[in-house]
Amino acid sequence: MLLIPCPWCGPRNQIEFTYGGDATVRRPAEDAPVPAWMDYVYARDNPCGLHDELWLHSAGCRSWIKVRRDTRTHAILAGVPVDEKLPGAAS
Secondary structure (H helix, E strand, C coil): CEEEEECCCCCEEEHHHHEEECCCCCCCCCCCCCHHHHHHHHHHCCCEEEEEEEEEECCCCCCEEEEEEEEECCCCCEECCCCCCCCCCCC
């Protein structure tokens, strides 16, 4: 079980959340070529170590948050509102 730190509700069980994907992926420009859109939609890294993710507190306050998680241990290191930067490395 993961305890995800919601900035508004405090630590909550992961079953209250819905995974929203990689928080570091940036949407291409509207006029970007098709290969850029293919990469955006389908190509994802599978990082080993620290990873920034988006989570929706779907069974709680219904707010989106950014979480920094270690993919090797599943340890949650930080959770902030989606419009704030995570502490430490750039996100």
